[in-house]
Amino acid sequence: MGNIKQKDLILYSGLIILGxxxxxxxxxxxxxxxxxxxxxxxxxxxxxxxxxxxxxxxxNILFYGLGMYLTASVQVGMxxxxxxxxxxxxxxxxxxxxxxxxxxxxxxxxxxxxxxxIVAGAIGYxxxxxxxxxxxxxxxxLGIAAGEIAGGIEIIxxxxxxxxxxxxxxxVDTEARGKFFYFLSFALLIGTFVFVKYIYGSRFKLILNAIxxxxxxxxxxxxxxxxxxxxxxxxxAFFCGLAGGIMGGLIGYIDSTDVxxxxxxxxxxxxxxxxxxxxxxxxGPVIGATLFHFFKEGLxxxxxxxxxxxxxxxxxxxxxxxxxxxxxxxxxxxxERFGEVIDEKDRKAQVELK
Amino acid sequence: xxxxxxxxITSISAITLALVSFSSSFAKVEGDYIVLGSAISLTGKYSxxxxxTQNGYNMAVDRINKMGGVEVQGKKYKFEIIYYDDESNxxxxxxxxxxxxxxxxxxxxxxxxxxxLTKAIAPVTEKYKIPMVEANGASRSLFTxxxxxxxxxxxxxxxxxxxxxxxxxxxxxxxGVKIAQAFEQDAFSQDVRLGILDAAKRTGSEIIIxxxxxxxxxxxxxxxxxxxxxxxxxxxxxxxTKGALTAIRQISEMKVDVPMLAMTHCDAAKLSKQHxxxxxxxxxxxxxxxxxxxxxxxxxxxxxxxxDFQKEFGYDPPYQSAESSAAxxxxxxxxxxxxxxxxxxxxxxxxxxxxxxxxxxxKFGPGGQNVAKPMILFQVRCKGDDCxxxxxxPTKWASDKxxxxxxxxxxxx
Numbered sequence: 001m002g003n004i005k006q007k008d009l010i011l012y013s014g015l016i017i018l019g020x021x022x023x024x025x026x027x028x029x030x031x032x033x034x035x036x037x038x039x040x041x042x043x044x045x046x047x048x049x050x051x052x053x054x055x056x057x058x059x060n061i062l063f064y065g066l067g068m069y070l071t072a073s074v075q076v077g078m079x080x081x082x083x084x085x086x087x088x089x090x091x092x093x094x095x096x097x098x099x100x101x102x103x104x105x106x107x108x109x110x111x112x113x114x115x116x117x118i119v120a121g122a123i124g125y126x127x128x129x130x131x132x133x134x135x136x137x138x139x140x141x142l143g144i145a146a147g148e149i150a151g152g153i154e155i156i157x158x159x160x161x162x163x164x165x166x167x168x169x170x171x172v173d174t175e176a177r178g179k180f181f182y183f184l185s186f187a188l189l190i191g192t193f194v195f196v197k198y199i200y201g202s203r204f205k206l207i208l209n210a211i212x213x214x215x216x217x218x219x220x221x222x223x224x225x226x227x228x229x230x231x232x233x234x235x236x237a238f239f240c241g242l243a244g245g246i247m248g249g250l251i252g253y254i255d256s257t258d259v260x261x262x263x264x265x266x267x268x269x270x271x272x273x274x275x276x277x278x279x280x281x282x283x284g285p286v287i288g289a290t291l292f293h294f295f296k297e298g299l300x301x302x303x304x305x306x307x308x309x310x311x312x313x314x315x316x317x318x319x320x321x322x323x324x325x326x327x328x329x330x331x332x333x334x335x336e337r338f339g340e341v342i343d344e345k346d347r348k349a350q351v352e353l354k
Numbered sequence: 355x356x357x358x359x360x361x362x363i364t365s366i367s368a369i370t371l372a373l374v375s376f377s378s379s380f381a382k383v384e385g386d387y388i389v390l391g392s393a394i395s396l397t398g399k400y401s402x403x404x405x406x407t408q409n410g411y412n413m414a415v416d417r418i419n420k421m422g423g424v425e426v427q428g429k430k431y432k433f434e435i436i437y438y439d440d441e442s443n444x445x446x447x448x449x450x451x452x453x454x455x456x457x458x459x460x461x462x463x464x465x466x467x468x469x470x471l472t473k474a475i476a477p478v479t480e481k482y483k484i485p486m487v488e489a490n491g492a493s494r495s496l497f498t499x500x501x502x503x504x505x506x507x508x509x510x511x512x513x514x515x516x517x518x519x520x521x522x523x524x525x526x527x528x529x530g531v532k533i534a535q536a537f538e539q540d541a542f543s544q545d546v547r548l549g550i551l552d553a554a555k556r557t558g559s560e561i562i563i564x565x566x567x568x569x570x571x572x573x574x575x576x577x578x579x580x581x582x583x584x585x586x587x588x589x590x591x592x593x594x595t596k597g598a599l600t601a602i603r604q605i606s607e608m609k610v611d612v613p614m615l616a617m618t619h620c621d622a623a624k625l626s627k628q629h630x631x632x633x634x635x636x637x638x639x640x641x642x643x644x645x646x647x648x649x650x651x652x653x654x655x656x657x658x659x660x661x662d663f664q665k666e667f668g669y670d671p672p673y674q675s676a677e678s679s680a681a682x683x684x685x686x687x688x689x690x691x692x693x694x695x696x697x698x699x700x701x702x703x704x705x706x707x708x709x710x711x712x713x714x715x716x717k718f719g720p721g722g723q724n725v726a727k728p729m730i731l732f733q734v735r736c737k738g739d740d741c742x743x744x745x746x747x748p749t750k751w752a753s754d755k756x757x758x759x760x761x762x763x764x765x766x767x
Contacts, residue, residue, distance in 0.1 A: 028456040031449060093500040151539045152566065159539030159566065160495060161444070161470055166477055174482055251448045252477035255470055256539070257569060259445045300439075307439070308397065 016190070023182045030178035034250055036293045037185035041192045041243045042266065043273035043285035045236040048196070050271060051279030052205060053232055054212030055128070059139030061267035062146050063120060063237040065260035067112035067244030069156055072164040072254060074111050075104030086157040098168040105249060112245035113238050120237030124230040131215065140263070147261035162254040181250045188246060192239045193286075199235075200282050208232055276318050278325025287326055383695050387434040388424060390685070391460030393450040393475065395467050398442025399570045402595050403622050403674050407467045407490055409667050410678025411435055417652050418682060424689050431689075433682065440466055444474035451478040460484070461697055464681055467674070468594070469493030469511065469541040476504050485701045487684050489677040493541045494548070497721030504722040505704050507680045507713070511542050512549030513729045514639040515590055517747055518616035519553035521637075521731070522588045525614075525758050530558035534586035534612075536565040536577040538593030546592045546618060546639075562586055571597055578610050588614045598623040598638075606632040606763075613759030616731075622672040626734045626741035634736045635760040642673040642713050643730055643745050645753050652683060653712040680713035733757060 023030045042064065049057045076085045080094045096104065127138050151159050167177040199205050207228050210218040219225050244260070254260050269292065277288020295314070300307045322329050331338050383389065392411065395404030412435075418424065419432040436458055440447035447466055454460040455478065463479050465472050465488020472491025476499070479486040485503045492511035496504065522531045535550055537543040547564075554561055562584055565577045571593050581589055589612045591601040598619045605615070606629070620626075620638035644660040653659040659679070663671040684707055689695075692703035708717045714727035731747040733756060744754040 031452040031456070035449065093498065095500075148568070159537075159544045160493070160541050161473060163473060163477070163495070163499065166499075167481060177481060247445075251445050251474065253444050253448065253470075253474040255444050255474075255541075258443050258470070259474075262443075262445065265443065265445075307441075 019186050019189075023179050027175065030175075030182050031250070032293070032297055034178075034182045034185045034246075036290065037182070037189040038243045038247055039269065039273060039293055040286050040289040041185075041189055041239055042270040043277070043289040044192055044196050045239045045243075046270040047274045047279055047281075047285045048199070048208070048232055048236050050274055051281070051284070052208040052212060053229065055131075055229070056133075056136045056271070057139045057233075058136060058263060058267055058271070059123070059142040060236055060240050060270060061143040061261055061263045062123075062139075063116035063240035064244035064247075064266060065143070065146060065150070065262070066116045066119060067241030068248035068254055068260045069150065069162070070112040070115055070241070071105065071108035071245030072162055072248050073156060074108035075101070075165055075249075078104050078107060083155050086155060086160070086162055096165045096168060098170045101165060101168045104165065105245075109242055109245045112241040114241075116237040116241030116244075117234045120234045121230055124233045125226075128226060128229045128233065143261050143263035143267055147257040147263070150260060151256035157254070159256065161256070161259075164248050164252050164254060166252070181246060185243075185246050185250075188239070188242050195235070195239070197282060204228070204231075272315060272318070275325055276322070278322075278327025278329070278331075281325070281327040281331075284325050284327040291326070383431065384434075386423075386429075386431055388431045388462070388689065388695075389434050389436060389458075389460055390462050390464050391436045391438075391451075391454035391458060392464040393438045393440040393447045393454070393466045393471070395442040395471065396437075396439040398440075399596070400442040400467050400471075400594065403490070403619075404442070404467045406622060406672050406674040407678045408437065409663075410489070410671070410675035411464060411682060413663060413666060413675070414652075414679035414682035417679075418686055421652060424686050426689055426693055426695065433686075435464065436460060440471060442468075442471070444470050447471040448474040448478055451475040455479070455482050455484055461695070462486075462685065462700065464678075464685075465489055465491055465506075469496065469545065472496060472504075473541060476501055479503055483697055483701075485688075485697060485704055487681045487688075487704065489681040490674060493545045495541070495545070497719070497723045501722055503701055505684070505707075505718050506723050507684060507716055508641050508677050508724055509727055509729050510723050511545035512552065514546045514549060514618055515592070515616050516549045516553040517729060517731055518590070518614070518637055518639065519550060519557060519559060519588065521747060521756065521758075522614050522616075523557045523559065526587065530554075530560060531587035532584075533559055533561045533588050533590060534563035534577075534581050534584065535561060535590040536563070536567050536574055536593075537591075538567045538569060538571055538597050540569055540594075542594070543592040543597070543618075546590075550590055567593055567597065571600055573604070574600055575604055575608065578604055578608050581612060582608070582610055586612065588612070588616060590616045592618045595619050595623040598625055599628065602629045602633045602636065609763040611760075611762045615760065620732075620734065621670075621743060622674050624669065624672075626736075626743060630739055630741055631736050631766075633734045634741060634766075635757055636734045637746070637756075638732050638734070638743065640673050640730050640732055640743075641727075642676045643732055643743065643751075644671070644676075645745055646714070646730070646751050648710055648712050648714050650683065650709075650711045653679065656712050659712050676713045680711045680716065683711045683713075684709070684716060 022033050046060055049055045076082050079100050085094055130138055156162050207223055211225050215225055248254050273289040273292045274285045276292055278284030303310055394408050395401055415433045423430045423432045438450040440450055463484050463486035467490045469491045472488050480501050480503055487505045489507050492508050494510045494512050533554055537547045563580050567574055591597055598617050616637045618639050625633045644656040646656050649655050660671050687709055688700055688703040692699040716724055717726035719725040730745055730751055732743040732745045734741055735744050746752050746754055746756040
């Protein structure tokens, strides 16, 4: 990382300072900011598959939901009998002490990163042989199936839902919970960004691109594509699981199909955000997620009842006018700013060829 | 790249400025208004019940404001409600509760529609110590979490259909019955299920079919085919409005004969209007019925409430609207007794609530649930093509006799 340009250094440190100061500057917006961090993480990790590898997955919501349930289950299960916690008729009230709460969520998040990654490896081994829309449809089924299965497992609350442990009552400051989850998600965001940026500078990314551009040729060149596809998906699952774990704690209530395996909302949003910003770019998903979140929070309540119609229109507009996303559009308009040198002779030659 | 970075930084600072100037929150009491907040399902799977809830709130706000408003420390205040659409999604509801409290500065909340959404909002209101009077979250687990700022004007969900099982056992000469049941996979219906399990154990009844139905259910033919084959004494179905409509539609299509059919949400689904004679004899659990003889000075009796509601919104009020209106009466009463806008004072006043409204008596138990009001059962009965709901249990309020068993489809005209 020694070769970061000075300009970039200013940008990054500026953004980090802004991120650290944000919960104090906009104290009332902490929860929305936390959502924003999580949305960016989801969009960036989706971009690894959809953008770089060319495998449009709807299955990442599986890891997100899995992470959510795992974190909450571990957090409760470490100290209390999980079955009694989730049983709605239970008359007993369990209360986490401050130490238990943080230990629980710490271990829970660890588990929620590792297990989804393992699951991604296993599922990936089975289905990453599928290509194109076959893969997309198959992953679409994953999220739906997971939601239905989770809705039938009594120990995690089944259809009743799972109330995650409340923030310790000993911490009197009502702002503490918001700050805690914000900084947790911000740390996750930085971690994810650094990781994805690292990938962007590595051979691994080139291999993913090769798979996207022509998998057969990549294979013919001696690349074990399956290995790389699985590794890529496991990386995404790792961060998606963490994102889910944080969201579960923040929302405080996990419902199988509406909160955890929420393919209809989160699952679609992550695709939409990446495409809006420009898939296959580092900054695209970040910008896409930010714009989308502002659009959603700002306009949603002004057009009550019509918000999903507006969302539909937005999708149509994006697909028609910005098929390559905002970054793609900018890149086409101002290629020189993206460090692309246009060889006029070559361009003319190509025009003539056409 | 340089320009791009500049543009980026400029836009970020612009947004920053906008947010900073915007984030100064409003007060909970603005001028003559007491501002309440509520996230309501205006879209999504609970949209019809969400609207019933909102209509109930609005009706009560208008009425209380017209009749002098709320008097605190000698000054008259009016109610005002800030609504957001939670899209029937718990995640969104929790986020909006946060937004109402932190950005809109709301200090008193009204509940959303459904147990699941209330479960999502309660941790938020609890965290900020915001008193919430809710009228549509009946799940028992809401009242065992030790919440201190949650108050429900309704009876808990497990009581919904227990009475129906007792009734079936009574008709069976005190012997246990065979129960077939199908419940939507959501917090409320699963709690109704727990209530039935308890009742079955208590009466020595046997559960022969125990199906789970998906959310937003549009098809339960598989369950009904089993019912046809096994001939249970009672069929219990719970799945909000869509569940009730689907059940009646398919039972009549498939001509399923069962001696007793017990459901929830018949009046919210306007079953007797939508399905007419097909819905006859269905037994429905309800929090309220207009024929009950409770009274208050704002709405008069239940019948008068129903008439006024009909005039205002053009349909007969389901109990979801009635209980929502009652929530505001509770708030008004608590504000006046607390004689203060201090949240904890209002909360303490809510704890001591003991009042009668047109909707029923209200007194909160230690968990926050209403312990003063029983559930009632009504049965859809028709005269010609005109169908209506008649109260059949408990006997104290019953206006009609319970008709049992349901005649076979071959004998129904």
